[in-house]
Every structure is written in C-alpha cells, then in structure tokens.
Amino acid sequence: MSRSEPVLDVDRLTTQFNVDGGPVKAVDDNSLTVHRGETLGIVGESGSGKSTLLRSIMGLIEDPGEIAAGEINYRGRDLTELSDEAFRQLRGNDISFIFQEPMSHLNPAYTVGDQITDVLAAHTELNSDERWERVYELLDLLGIPAPEDRADSYPHEFSGGMAQRVCIAMALACEPDLLLADEPTSALDVTIQAQIIDLLSDLQSEFDVAMIWVTHDMGVVAETCDTLGVMYAGNIVEYGDVDDIFDDPKHPYTEALLGSVPTHRDTSDRFETIEGAPPELQDLPSGCVFRDRCPEATDACRSHRPPYYEVGGSRDWIAKCLLHRGDPTRPATDSAPELDASADAEWPAEGSADGGIDEDPKIRGETNR
C-alpha cells in the first residue's frame, strides 16, 4: 500500500481525568495513524480507554477530563491547538462520529429529517430544498425504505438497527474524510450487526473514507480492519497490520484475546479466558500494566515499563512487551521509556520465565541472546 499522507496522525496523546485522588490517565501516551480508505480497529476490554481515545480525537472530552499532552494532527492541523469555532467547523463536516447507542443519541423531539438537515445547514451552502434532497438520498443510500416518508418520522418510530442507519446517514451527510465509530454495532441484535458492518464497509470503500473502529469484538476486527491497535489499561500494547497480528500476535494480551474467541473448531469443554480483571486506572501496577495477568511475566516486567519494540521485521508493527528485547525500539516516550542496564540483569535466562503456558518458540526465538 502506498504511503500517502495520513489523514489522521495522533502523536503521544494523553487524556486524563482530574478527580479527587489525582489525575487518572485514561489514554496514556498513545500514537496512531490512519490513511485514506484505511480502517484502523481499536480493540480492548471495557475500561481500556478506547472510547476516551476516540472522543479525545473528536474533542468531546469535558471537565473533569482534559487532553494533557500530545498532538492530534488532522491533515496537518493540530486539533489540540484549534479554537472552539474552528474545531466545530470540522466536526460533522470533515470528521464524523458514530455512537454506540443510536436511540439515545437522537433527539426525541425532532424528526430525523430535521436533525440531518440541521447538520447540512451548519456545514454546507445548500438551500432548504437541496438539503432535503440530500436527506432522502442519504436515507436511501443507508437502505432505509421510503425515505421521503421516513424523513418525517421521529427517532422512537425506528428500530435500533434503522436508528443506527440514521445516525450513520447523519455522520456521512457532509462527506467527511475521517469517520470515528465507537462500537457502532454493540447495542444491536446480532443479525442486524452483520448488516451494519457490511454497510459501513461498503460505504467506506465507496467514499474512500479513513475510519477508526473501536470495538471489543475480534470478529468485527477480522472482517473489517486493515490495521489494528490493541489497548489495555490506557495503553496501546500492540499495533500493526491486522492479518500479521492475527497470524502471529506479538503481545501476550493480544494472544490471549485471540485465544479467547471461541470458534467452531474448538472442542474443549471450557472457554479460554484471561485470568483476573483489568486494573483500576487509578491504581495501575508498576512496570508493565499487564503483568498481573500475563502468563509470560517476569521480574523485569514488574519493575520496568516496556518500550515499544518494532517487531516482525516491520517498521509498522510494534508491541509493548519485554519479550521482544533485542528488537529495535521506538524513541522513548513517557509510557514507554528506554530500559536501563539493570533491566538486562533481571532478565531471566532462557527457559525460566515464570508460569509460562505457551512458550511459543517463534516469539522466544526473537529474543535469543
């Protein structure tokens, strides 16, 4: 794939919430990039910070939350430096958002047509007739039957799946370059989910939109995403091409996530799960955030935060795990500092990692000293 200018380049973003006990970092020093036509998936458990990440990009973070550090570069403009008015002009227009719950995100007091035309009125020069034409066009495109009639309906007159189509229509109304979707199918029935996923994929290809899709569902990721970022406790722990990662996950958390997805080929009696629960963001462990649940954890993991290693021989694939010591590292950042010499000493000799279940030789092979 050619390296065109990215539509979105997030650099070391940190979003924190200032609560009584001190600032809590929901998004800790994370970076990502999305290009035209590309779909980036962000995957993680509840509370991993993935929604906050998305909302930060959109500028929807309010008191007591704030963007504490980093840059969000949209087509060369840093969104964190933008005035309120300038940002408002981008929202709904160049960058759009799709929420998880369609019904609660539509105003019950106005028809869907009204709501969409208002978005068009805010960002385009179309006159009233033209706006309504566009509304019918959009509703039709989204597969809503009898668009002229339905445009005069109120949100509560739609089913969940239809309401989400309306929300997507609203998001696409002004032909954005970047679409941010926060678990758009999680609140819908399974059969409807598939429809919406297909719909979004088709629309994305048709309009060549850059998209970030936040989800907890690996299946969706497999189907729709080109790139994948795996988030845990506010940190992106692995980031790279979807197919590469699915074939050969480089971070234990990713591996565990993939392992926990049941397939029809599984024959065991129990589901694979990840022991334990994600840590409270106010109370993160020292060292690697995943160390309490990681089957490969070592002493070094308890005392040192891993840097980002470039793995799999590719510059576009990174994992934040000490298993990859020896691989080239990304420049040090707050959440992924350079390791010092003492870490070397604590690294156990080969074959003595505690509690390792799957000593995948492929991974271990890369850290031979």
Added chain:
Amino acid sequence: MISSRTVQYLLKRLGFGVFIVWAVTLLVFVLLQISPGSPADVLLSGGVVTEEMRQSVIEQYNLNEPWYVQYFLWLKDVAAGDLGYSFSQQRPVAGLIADRWAITFQIVGLSMLLATLLSIPTGIIAGANHGSVVDRLLTVTAIVGVSIPVFVSGVLAILIFSFHLNVLPSGGAGSGFVGRLTHIFVPSLLLGGMVGALMFRMMRAGMRDVLEKDYIETCTAMGLPRRQIILKYAAKNAIAPVLTVSGLWIGFLIVYAMVVEFVFGMGGLGRLIIHAVEAQDFPIVLAGTIITAVVFVVSNIVVDLLYTWADPRVAVGGSE
C-alpha cells in the same frame, strides 16, 4: 401532526377530566353534608333567618330527601347553570359570578404570559451557564420571588408605588383596554413573578438535565453551533417537564389571583369568594370551587396537547 392517536389520547384525557370535575362536585357536596350544623343553616348563614326561610330552603334544596337524591337534583341544577342562591348577598350565585369572572381571568392570563416571558428565557440561560454569576444571581432572585407571599409583595407594591411614588393606580380595575391594562399590570406582574420563579427553577433544572444527555452530545459531535444546540434542541427537550407541572400551577394562579385582587381591591371573584368564606356562604364557595376545577381540567388538557408537541414519544400512548 394531529394523528388519530393524538385524538384518541386527548379524548381519554377529556373523559378523565370530566370524571375529575364530577368527583370534585361530589367531594364538596359531601363536605357540606358533614359540616357541623344542619345544611339548611349553613346555606342560610350570613343572612337573616326566619323559620319560613328555613322551610323554603329545605323545600328548594330538597333537604328532606336522602342525600343521594339531593346530590342528583343539585347536580341537575348545576348542569343547567343554576348555581344556587346566595343568602348573604341576596342574589343568585350565577349572577354574582358572571359580573366578576372576567377581571380574575384577565389577571390570570396576563400573569401566565408574564411568567412565561420572564422565566423561560432566563431559565434557559441559567441552565446553560450553570454555576456562572448570571446563574447564581437569577437563582437567588427566584428563591426570593418564591418566598414572598403575594399579599406581602402586593401590599409593599401599593405602599411604594401608589402612595409614595404615586406612579400607579392603587386600586380598582379600570375600564377600557388601556385603563384595564394599567390597573392589572402590577398585580399580574407580582403574581407572574411568583409563578415565574417556580417555572424558572424547573426550566433551569430541566436544562441542566438535558444538557447531559446523549442526544445533545450528538449535536456537538456534528458540529452544530452552540446557540442552536441550546435554543433549538435542549430548550425544547427541557420544556417538557415544565409543561407538565404548569397545569398544576394554573390552580395556584387562580386562587392567588383572587388574593391579589382582594389586596388591590379590584372587584373580581377574589373579594366575592373571600367574603363568602367569612360569611360561611356555602353556595358561592361551592360555585367557585367547581369553576376552578373546570378551568383546571381544561388547562391541563391544553397542556397535554402542548406536551405532545414537546415530546412526541407521548402521543403514541407510551414512552420510550
């Protein structure tokens, strides 16, 4: 927008309203029955009583019949427009009321108008700017507004504006459109201020609630201008609960309009009913209660209609 479902809903409400008015008549009638002293005495009180009059009252009101017959006959009279006879005033009640109701309802109307004009915009501003100086100022004003009884502010207003500053007429209802307006303006303003303070607080609370909702977040995410978000979207959502409660306030408004009238000596229903209570002149009080109940019911139905506009989910007969 007036779908058949809306019509159905309204018919239901209308039926309920009729039930309420009927129940009120029953309630008041029962009270009459259980009051100390015989009903004849109560009905006659306030006037000079002779034995013949007692007999004629008993005849007229069928007080020798069992109570349910009495009630039925009385109800028939009321439905035909005969609201009884006031002995303290020596006139039919219906006539007494007909002379005076206009002033009272003009005051009620103007008060409601002023209350809405004062409270809705300020409520929106206060709610949208929660915690700001403007918000605090307005809220404190509203609290004070609610705490001062209307007769207190009325008396003070008369003292200040009419006696010392000689700016406004101190009493009477005036005649002609302009005259009437100058006379009822201050009383209506005071009354409107009191109700407006309540409406303001509800509107403000409503705005606060609504601005936290998901669908307002959508507006921000779609890049709508803040002014539009607040004035077009949030305000409409926030006004729904205010509407529900405003039906109740009409009741308050009617009664306190009577008090204000009394303070300002305006010759409306207020003075009539208050003197009737003093004289224990039951027919007048009875009539006044029924009229109030009817107005209450009718305005509640109007409010319901308005509510279906503010929250379309209701018209379909259910809520999301």
Added chain:
Amino acid sequence: MSQPTERERVGSKRRLQESRVLRGLFRGWRVIRSNSMATVGFLIVSALVVVAILAPVLAPHPPDAQNLQNTLAPPSAEHPFGTDNTGRDVLSRIIFGTRYALAIAIVVITLETLIGVSLGLVAGYYRGKVDESVMRLLDVLVSIPPLLLAMVIVTTFGINIWNAMIAIGIVYVPMMSRTVRSSALSIREETYVQAAEGLGYSDSRVMLKHILPNSVPPIVVLGTTDVAYALIDVATLSYLGLGIQPPTASWGAMANAAQGYILVTPWPIVFPTLAIAIAVLGFNLLGMGLREVLLYGGDHEEVVE
C-alpha cells in the same frame, strides 16, 4: 456505685453509636453544612426556633399589653418596630409570632407526613387496584388548589386557628403521597426488598423497615419546602381574615389587623410581612439546599442550586 467498668463504658458508647437516630442526625448535620444554601436556611430556621423558645425573655414588652395612649406609633427607642392599632409593641408580637409560625410548621409536617407517607407507601407497595384508587382520590384533591381547598374546609367547619392549620396540612398530602409513592414503586423492585419478602416478612415490616428508610431523602426535601408554602398559605388565609384571627399575635393576623390602617402608617404591616418572608425564605433555602445534596448528590463545586 463505683467507676463503670471498661465493658460498661464501651457498651454504652457502642449503643450510642449504633443509635440510628443519632447517626441520622450527625449525617444530617454534615449534609447541611456541605451546601451554602442549606446552611443559611438552617441558620434562619434555628434562629426562629431559638426566638420562639426564648420569646418571653427576648420580648421587651408583653405581647398583649395595650396602650391606647400610644397607638400606631412609628419605630422608636422604646418600640423598635413601633406599635399597632391598640398600642401593643410590634416587636414583641413578632417575637411571639415565631411560636405560631413553628406551630404551623409542626402541624403541617406531621399531618402531611403521617397521612401522605402512609398513603404513598401503601399505593406504591401494593400497586394495582389499591394504587389506582389512591391515585384517583389524590388527582381529585389536586384539582382544587390548596388555598381554595383550605378555604372550603374553613367555610364548612368554621374559622379558627386549628381549622386553618389542619386544612393546610391536609391539602399538601397529595404531593407527599405522590413522591413517596414513586419512591416506593422503584424501591420495591430492589433486590433487598425482594429478599425481605422472600424471607416472609410481613408487608408492614417491609414497608416500614426497608422501603421507608430509603425514601427519607425525598420526604425530607419535600417536607421542608412544603413548610415554606404552608406558611405562605396560612399567612395568606390569616391576612384575608380566614385563618388565625386577631388579636392573636400570629404574623398573618397582625397583617390583617394592620391592613385597615395602611393609610395612616405602614409600619404595623411591614414588619409582620417581612417576618413571614424571612421565615419562608429560611425554609425554602433549607429545602433547596437539602434537595441539592440529597437528591443530586451534591456538586463538586459549591453552587447556589
């Protein structure tokens, strides 16, 4: 008896700590202090209580002492608030008037809570037909404005202080019932209530020990603000001559008596009306502050409402 043993001291301390009422009071105090409106309101109300209790000590003159030589006098050193139409000292009467204000508050709260809470609990807990009939009854009561209903009751039963207070107490019942009912409706769905029912507790026990304690916040908030409105209503009734009659030293009655002399001197009417306004303001502030804390969980920033 000799020094109490360690066990006895610890035991009595624990009993004190476990006293639910005391715990509730401490919590109430913390709640009031946490909100500026509630604090101010509480101060005003406490001041009223203090004045009412210490009235004989605080009042410079006996409230009923007439002095026909010195009627309708303006404020002076001897009579800081002036005198009324029979020469009685207005200040002293206002001080004694606090007793009536508080009596009204107590009567109204008691009636409103006893009847209103019971009705609301029963309606919310049993639902179904019981609920419907109670609600219908309340709907009917609600369609007559409180003041008018009070007037009707007073017309029927006569104009005196007790009728006025009781009438007002009754007319506020519907609001309280509705609030308690909606509280009961939602609380009864909680698992601990269903657990209690499963254990076979009697209905009244569940209502009183499980649902009621958790409905306390809205009851307290509504009760306090209703006192404010009730004071207004009783004062209005008295002012109109339909409630507490002169020469009783209640503020409304004082205003009623002074109304006739308004052209001569405003003072005898200004002071009682201001007293009413301040008392009402106190209860209103307290109620609103309590609402802010108890129902909205407070704000991390101190705001007026």
